[in-house]
Amino acid sequence: MFESAELGHKLSKEAYKKIEPQLRADLLDAQFALSRDASFPVIILISGVRGTGKSETVNLLNEWMDPRYIHAHAFDNPSDEELERPPMWRYWRALPPKGRIGMLFGSWYTAPIIDRVFKRTGAREMLAAIDEINHLERMLADEGALILKFWFHLSKKAQRKRLKEMKADPATSWKITKRDWDFFKMYDRFSRISEHVLRETSTGHAPWLVVEGADPQYRYVTVGRTLLEAMRKRLNRKDDRKLRITQTAPLVTPVDNLHVLDKMDLSLALPKKKYTADIKKLQGRLARLTRNPRFMKHSVVCVFEGMDAAGKGGAIRRIAAALDARLYRIIPIAAPSDEEKAQPYLWRFWRYLPRKGRLVIYDRSWYGRVLVERIEGFCSESDWMRAYSEINDFEEQVVAHGGIMCKFWLQISKDEQLKRFKEREATRFKQFKITKEDWRNREKWNEYQKAAADIIDRTSTSCAPWTLVPANDKNYARVTILQTLAKAIEKTL
């Protein structure tokens, strides 16, 4: 893969001087078109060996274009806030919004490669990391991001020469540390492993662009032109995504129309007295669990979904009552803010992931993508079809990082919903809870039930299973939910 980047590519200073002004003006034009259009972000990854002028190149791009609309991020040691979330959290934080260019030094490739070079991880772990990266980039591309991944390369001989030169030059000698020579000693292994990673992650939607790093003029023009061309192409084919013929495999529709939700026994109920005793006990159990010192190594993510009036709010309040208010946060999901709209749909859920020792309860969640957005046509079929695996990836990352994930689907019968709607309309302080939209959604009951069944089928995984809660009886539902949550925490601690 690196052969073409060891040919000794060069561009004379004279040639560069001729090319530069026009390239610069064109890049600026493209940047403003991107900014005006604001329908997609540009994500540029900057990777490669030491001494290849990575930061010089980025600095020059900043000089050529308008740096006000470029966000450069370097990923050194993670902060403690970052360490307490899944590793990808810091990258999600740094994603550029639509219309902007983000340049990521380091990126999600650094740790997997370095860890493998120094044998801190095995081959299997690296394969898993590659898999995770491919899923992430696929998702970003599907969400509309233009992704360019530059790899700056130098042959072994050229790198040795470069490091020596830098060491000798008083202007750059401070940049070369023992760590650089330690890395250089591993050149062959580094090269082999990088090549493997590049090969496995070079895709049509996020290709690797290997650039020989020896000659600055060659490097600058290559990167500049590649970026320009990619932006232009994308800006000219804005509707590309919509025109694309998406071949989405059909979901299984049971011919007898029997869904997993239909088999639930909604008659399950709990007498008031038993409920009062049980819920108190469960709340005490939850209180003790979340005060357990071992809990500080974990975090809890709860998800509540279900038809309108299924009793989500009431159940959430029963959990909250057991917890120290300092430890939890409830995120009610309504329309996204404009900052959230400028990002991939999962971004607004990533941003609220809890630190260690904390709980976050999502009142409705990322499943909106495959429920309301699917049914109301707010996104295309291919968008919601891919969401299932994107969601599974997301949840897997949370759990892999010590997160405890509990997902509750509260199921009521259509009659019970009607009863509750009417009650709400009749009760003064519950009127705010019932809107025309609720009635409209009710007309689509069957579609929602079908979508819910698909959700269960496709996203109930061993690490993040769904709990189907019969909720015609609120007492039964609440006790079931607190029990499930307490058990899940106990199992982990």
Added chain:
Amino acid sequence: MFESAELGHKLSKEAYKKIEPQLRADLLDAQFALSRDASFPVIILISGVRGTGKSETVNLLNEWMDPRYIHAHAFDNPSDEELERPPMWRYWRALPPKGRIGMLFGSWYTAPIIDRVFKRTGAREMLAAIDEINHLERMLADEGALILKFWFHLSKKAQRKRLKEMKADPATSWKITKRDWDFFKMYDRFSRISEHVLRETSTGHAPWLVVEGADPQYRYVTVGRTLLEAMRKRLNRKDDRKLRITQTAPLVTPVDNLHVLDKMDLSLALPKKKYTADIKKLQGRLARLTRNPRFMKHSVVCVFEGMDAAGKGGAIRRIAAALDARLYRIIPIAAPSDEEKAQPYLWRFWRYLPRKGRLVIYDRSWYGRVLVERIEGFCSESDWMRAYSEINDFEEQVVAHGGIMCKFWLQISKDEQLKRFKEREATRFKQFKITKEDWRNREKWNEYQKAAADIIDRTSTSCAPWTLVPANDKNYARVTILQTLAKAIEKTL
């Protein structure tokens, strides 16, 4: 101050049971009214001695109301991201948006009181802290926040008893640590200092509400009713702020109409050759300064203001060209996002304050409040009149925490502006830079000049001085700016 909270206030369980259901329903109603209205946030501070049931009270409020719209925050040890910003940054981060209730455990009072109790700070430092707090709360109230500060009190005897009880009860014994007894030993001093702080910070717009903490029923109902009353009062007098007669002192208007900007020599210029040599040298100097290890203990905040077409963007690019792209961020200030609109106007500037070792360049800034917002009437006279000291407070905090602040006003003549407007219209790739709004603003030239002169007079402080830059000649302006910045960093390092 604490006498009334040592009377042994009590409420029987029976009385509580009678009061609770209605109070609860009323609080929920008020919360939804707040949520629908969404014109102001409610900020509740929870402070006081140990063992007074602070967290129980907050938990109960969460139970009574809808916890989805309450944000509770505890401030334990700051994270490293917080430590690298001014101390108030973590509180700004946690402010509830309009329509929501924020409950802050700890808050900005904790450190000043504890530090003084344990003599880590002197009396003068505490006075300064009190001053800073009063300014902050005044600003929050002026921005519309409803602020309630609860202080939970116990007499010395009652606290000793309470700690012993908690220690003896297996359910709470883990809560009582050596630290609690260390604090208890300081009861008298703690009490004396707290009283002083409370007295000095109890204002009409942010009063302290001392609550005896011994009896839970008394405590719950007192807090609940106080909160309810305050929310109701405020919701019923929504237009209170607008109706308020504001007596703003007039600014000094020179009778000879001579402003500080008029005395600038706009003919200052630099020949191209000298400019090219100078700017290269200055950029090198800046590059070295920001790579100096000592720079890692500081951060830089640059502010660019000036009439349209004064050359802000060009100057910013010349600074950026000297810097490692990983170290700086440029924040172009345009219309606020909806998340920003739901916060005090300074919030969106606080959020971008740089970490240590980083630079942030604001392309237009918080001075918009006293420029465009003043002139276009986007805020009331009392709003922009108070902004001067709010801005001074903000900048002082940045500088006190090791920040280097450089504020540039780029001044051009009215003729020069016309020339540049016409050039922009004529040049294809500069057309985006000139809009109808620019022409409209130009008509208000004199008003802007007057507002700018007021800014200089009222916000050019020794810790954050303005640099007035004659900018008819771009070369001269850019060299002046880079020189000023380099000198400011040198002086600090």
